[in-house]
Amino acid sequence: MTGGRLDSIAPEAFAAAARRVMARCDELARVSAEDGEITRVYLSPEHARVNRLAAEWMREVGMSTRLDAAGNQLGVLPASAPDAPRLMLGSHLDTVIDAGRFDGILGVLMSIEVVRLLRVAGEDGAWLSPFDFGIEVAAFSDEEGTRFGKALLGSSAVAGTWDESWWSLTDADGITLREAYREFGLDPGRVGEAARREGELVGYLEAHIEQGPELDRRGESLAVVSSIASARRFQIAVEGEARHAGGTPYDMRRDALLGASEAALAVERVCAAEHHIIGTVGQLEAFPGAVNVVPGEARFSLDLRGEFDESRDRVWNQLSRELDDIMGRRHLRWRAREVHQAPAVFCDPLLQDVVRAGIGETLPRGAAEPTTLFSPAGHDGMSIGRVAPVGMLFLRNPDGVSHHPDEAVSGSDVALGLRAFAEAVAHRGAEPAA
Numbered sequence: 473m474t475g476g477r478l479d480s481i482a483p484e485a486f487a488a489a490a491r492r493v494m495a496r497c498d499e500l501a502r503v504s505a506e507d508g509e510i511t512r513v514y515l516s517p518e519h520a521r522v523n524r525l526a527a528e529w530m531r532e533v534g535m536s537t538r539l540d541a542a543g544n545q546l547g548v549l550p551a552s553a554p555d556a557p558r559l560m561l562g563s564h565l566d567t568v569i570d571a572g573r574f575d576g577i578l579g580v581l582m583s584i585e586v587v588r589l590l591r592v593a594g595e596d597g598a599w600l601s602p603f604d605f606g607i608e609v610a611a612f613s614d615e616e617g618t619r620f621g622k623a624l625l626g627s628s629a630v631a632g633t634w635d636e637s638w639w640s641l642t643d644a645d646g647i648t649l650r651e652a653y654r655e656f657g658l659d660p661g662r663v664g665e666a667a668r669r670e671g672e673l674v675g676y677l678e679a680h681i682e683q684g685p686e687l688d689r690r691g692e693s694l695a696v697v698s699s700i701a702s703a704r705r706f707q708i709a710v711e712g713e714a715r716h717a718g719g720t721p722y723d724m725r726r727d728a729l730l731g732a733s734e735a736a737l738a739v740e741r742v743c744a745a746e747h748h749i750i751g752t753v754g755q756l757e758a759f760p761g762a763v764n765v766v767p768g769e770a771r772f773s774l775d776l777r778g779e780f781d782e783s784r785d786r787v788w789n790q791l792s793r794e795l796d797d798i799m800g801r802r803h804l805r806w807r808a809r810e811v812h813q814a815p816a817v818f819c820d821p822l823l824q825d826v827v828r829a830g831i832g833e834t835l836p837r838g839a840a841e842p843t844t845l846f847s848p849a850g851h852d853g854m855s856i857g858r859v860a861p862v863g864m865l866f867l868r869n870p871d872g873v874s875h876h877p878d879e880a881v882s883g884s885d886v887a888l889g890l891r892a893f894a895e896a897v898a899h900r901g902a903e904p905a906a
């Protein structure tokens with residue numbers, strides 16, 4: 473479709489930018505705590521290394537860079553007017569364990585390329601945003617919550633929603649978040665400085681792989697995101713009685729692992745019967761963990777998401793009743809500790825429109841309206857939605873594989889995504905000043 477605001481940019485520029493993004497996704501994939509896989513957690517040496525690489529690439533396109541008080545790597549392309557508000561683009565550089573190379577990283581690198589595509593030279597030769605807002609790129613530092621269990625720590629600091637109780641969160645080695653801050657060179661007492669004032673951001677736009685099969689099934693490259701699922705995460709402990717695996721007859725057993733296993737199956741059954749409610753048990757441990765001892769204790773995680781907070785909470789209450797029944801029948805006790813909660817975020821109508829217009833510029837004249845999808849995957853927009861309107865662009869993720877080394881995206885879809893993303897920013901820039 474012609475008529476785009478960026479028709480003056482040659483298609484080869486988008487293709488070259490896509491090649492650079494793909495090559496840099498490969499480069500960042502080599503920065504991992506473990507050989508042979510991609511694992512990069514908050515406040516780790518690997519986190520520091522990818523922050524430095526992102527800062528180098530931000531400066532390469534003319535941005536000034538800084539590390540904020542929560543370890544987020546930021547870059548700014550100013551508007552001509554000093555103190556103009558900024559449109560934030562970005563995503564996250566941290567990963568899950570044994571991750572793919574595009575979740576989060578793609579959005580950060582695409583944001584940097586959009587700056588390269590849109591920047592204009594100012595009188596003094598410095599690069600500027602051509603809009604009445606500046607452009608800021610955020611490489612958020614902990615979207616996944618892999619190390620401390622609480623997700624969205626980096627973007628929560630930017631949103632000004634930091635909770636002092638998080639300082640005592642510990643990682644698998646018993647290191648507290650407070651200690652990890654200090655080891656990384658951050659001052660826990662200054663985390664509040666990362667927070668943004670109301671009106672500082674005109675919006676937040678994130679490009680991300682879909683992490684689901686919808687676009688692949690429809691044979692489409694890009695989609696607008698309507699909303700981001702609300703999330704609640706729990707650590708659940710089940711208490712029974714450790715006993716001899718040989719001498720204990722079944723009618724005397726209080727097997728905590730079997731109670732947890734039946735609970736995990738109940739999560740699947742209850743959530744599968746709902747619309748846009750997803751529950752997952754990703755961790756399950758039995759204690760004492762000996763082959764010849766009936767497990768006296770079991771611990772498992774529950775990741776529960778929903779399109780709406782209310783339906784998510786209704787299902788949590790239903791699951792709690794089911795766990796009461798299961799554990800009661802098995803003479804077990806259970807308790808849940810909530811470790812993360814984030815409300816659903818509904819993408820801003822104007823930002824949905826500019827993303828839709830941006831995708832439209834990549835489609836042939838007369839093509840059907842771009843697809844709009846609900847995101848069951850969480851994103852940093854769940855935090856930033858507290859201080860700015862949020863919009864998201866999804867890119868096709870073949871077979872929907874994500875949080876896995878086989879996670880993929882095609883270079884051609886990235887080139888289309890860059891055109892759509894840059895067009896979306898240009899369309900936002902054409903809107904009357906906020």
Ligand code: HGY
Pocket residue numbers: 575615616623848849850851
């Ligand atoms: O868990 C999620 O949905 C996101 O990838 N952190």
Ligand code: MN
Pocket residue numbers: 568575616875
């Ligand atoms: Mn993820």
Ligand code: MN
Pocket residue numbers: 564575576615680850851
């Ligand atoms: Mn992500």
